[in-house]
Amino acid sequence: MVSPPEFRKIAHEFVDWMADYLEQVEQYPVKSPVTPGAILRQLPEHPPSAGEPMETLFADFQRIIMPGITHWQSPNFFAYFNANSSYPSLLAEMLTATLGTQCMIWETSPAAAELEERVMDWLGQMLGLPAGFVGVIHDTASTATLCALLTAREVATQFAVNREGLTGGEKLRVYCSEETHSSIEKAGKIMGIGKENVVKIATDPSLAMYAARLRAAIAQDGEDGFIPMAVVATLGTTSTTAVDPLPEIADVCGTHKLWLHVDAAHAGTALLLPEFRWMIEGISGVDSFVFNPHKWMFTNFDCTAYFVKNVELLVRTFEILPEYLKTNPLGDVKNYRDWGIPLGRRFRALKLWFVIRSFGVRGLQEKVRSHISWAQALSKEIIAHDAFELMAPAPFNLVCFRYRPAGDENTLDDLNQRLLTNLNKSGKVYLTHTRIRGCYALRMCIGQTSTTPEHVKKAWNFIQATAAEMELTS
Numbered sequence: 001m002v003s004p005p006e007f008r009k010i011a012h013e014f015v016d017w018m019a020d021y022l023e024q025v026e027q028y029p030v031k032s033p034v035t036p037g038a039i040l041r042q043l044p045e046h047p048p049s050a051g052e053p054m055e056t057l058f059a060d061f062q063r064i065i066m067p068g069i070t071h072w073q074s075p076n077f078f079a080y081f082n083a084n085s086s087y088p089s090l091l092a093e094m095l096t097a098t099l100g101t102q103c104m105i106w107e108t109s110p111a112a113a114e115l116e117e118r119v120m121d122w123l124g125q126m127l128g129l130p131a132g133f134v135g136v137i138h139d140t141a142s143t144a145t146l147c148a149l150l151t152a153r154e155v156a157t158q159f160a161v162n163r164e165g166l167t168g169g170e171k172l173r174v175y176c177s178e179e180t181h182s183s184i185e186k187a188g189k190i191m192g193i194g195k196e197n198v199v200k201i202a203t204d205p206s207l208a209m210y211a212a213r214l215r216a217a218i219a220q221d222g223e224d225g226f227i228p229m230a231v232v233a234t235l236g237t238t239s240t241t242a243v244d245p246l247p248e249i250a251d252v253c254g255t256h257k258l259w260l261h262v263d264a265a266h267a268g269t270a271l272l273l274p275e276f277r278w279m280i281e282g283i284s285g286v287d288s289f290v291f292n293p294h295k296w297m298f299t300n301f302d303c304t305a306y307f308v309k310n311v312e313l314l315v316r317t318f319e320i321l322p323e324y325l326k327t328n329p330l331g332d333v334k335n336y337r338d339w340g341i342p343l344g345r346r347f348r349a350l351k352l353w354f355v356i357r358s359f360g361v362r363g364l365q366e367k368v369r370s371h372i373s374w375a376q377a378l379s380k381e382i383i384a385h386d387a388f389e390l391m392a393p394a395p396f397n398l399v400c401f402r403y404r405p406a407g408d409e410n411t412l413d414d415l416n417q418r419l420l421t422n423l424n425k426s427g428k429v430y431l432t433h434t435r436i437r438g439c440y441a442l443r444m445c446i447g448q449t450s451t452t453p454e455h456v457k458k459a460w461n462f463i464q465a466t467a468a469e470m471e472l473t474s
């Protein structure tokens with residue numbers, strides 16, 4: 001057990017460690033080099049029967065856990081999409097953990113409910129969403145998308161599935177592009193329509209959904225006895241950040257009265273910049289919209305912003321009121337337990353409030369704009385390079401490319417796989433890969449809070465040098 005005076009002393013030491021860690025994070029290998037099982041083997045099979053001193057625990061944290069950590073906050077982290085953090089967010093998380101509130105209903109922490117209402121309103125304004133959109137914070141985009149599709153299912157069936165369950169004859173269908181994130185298919189499985197009824201629409205050369213094919217697929221399915229219920233449009237696909245054409249898709253949804261959900265998990269952050277608002281032309285035809293401040297908006301994982309046009313439909317889908325949750329507030333309040341899946345909710349609004357106030361909208365815009373401009377500059381260098389190839393348009397901060405020296409085209413996938421392995425093994429950078437029209441490509445996402453143009457330059461030089469060295473030694 002930790003006594004109050006011990007807590008004060010140890011917490012100060014931890015804060016020093018945290019500050020040192022973040023200042024020195026570049027010195028760690030970005031991707032953890034440990035082999036599978038290496039951490040597990042060091043952990044006793046049975047829990048301790050007697051309590052252990054915090055010094056021992058902290059020593060084990062440093063000895064056992066730290067080598068198995070991949071350093072997401074490193075400025076040389078260019079993998080996946082970021083999960084960037086920042087000092088204001090981290091400080092708020094310290095307060096959140098200290099309060100230990102459970103924010104399921106207004107009464108269990110009125111400030112949490114009302115702050116959430118206000119910051120989501122701010123966020124909607126910051127992204128340029130229409131005034132009628134109302135927001136709620138979820139843990140992840142996967143959860144928010146599931147909520148969107150569950151609501152769409154209930155709207156399509158006049159809430160019959162909520163009442164009676166799926167009877168087997170519904171033949172409901174959801175549409176998205178072949179580049180859509182796997183969370184859409186997962187939602188299809190969870191919500192009971194089956195992944196085969198998540199229809200993947202072909203994409204154009206920029207890897208964005210062909211709206212005409214969407215229209216044709218929906219019309220054909222209607223004739224074949226299916227019930228189209230929703231379309232998911234992606235603004236910034238996971239593989240290459242392609243942007244589906246929202247106005248055309250909204251038009252199709254309008255014609256067929258389908259729920260339109262927008263997944264802008266990563267690239268939604270770019271809407272902070274007026275010059276990217278072209279992405280949400282057609283937003284008036286959208287029913288729900290999700291983006292992740294925990295990806296590229298300097299807010300610790302987890303924090304997903306989910307917006308809906310019609311809150312009543314959302315709440316009707318999820319509301320449930322057992323006796324033990326009945327409260328008698330004095331006025332009109334928001335009980336967010338009915339706005340999503342879990343009853344219990346973390347106090348996530350605090351970190352968002354801290355981030356928005358500490359950076360200011362202008363501060364956020366400057367950082368995001370910088371990331372995009374560095375990615376654009378890198379794309380140009382790749383295009384100009386004889387032995388590298390840009391593999392997809394790079395509208396935001398993600399650059400997809402491959403090494404393509406003169407020679408056997410059939411070995412390019414293997415060559416690039418080996419290049420990625422060598423880069424990541426070095427510990428100096430961490431990148432990930434995708435396949436674009438079947439070809440293996442490296443993905444470099446420039447969105448870490450402490451990344452500078454020098455980090456990007458150093459990484460690009462290192463990529464070129466590593467590739468050249470592989471040529472010499474092969």
Ligand code: PLP
Pocket residue numbers: 081139140141142143181183234236237238263264265266292304
């Ligand atoms: N949608 C897109 C476009 C994504 O890129 C991702 C994750 O990278 C997700 C959804 C899932 O996000 P989350 O981990 O918040 O569920």
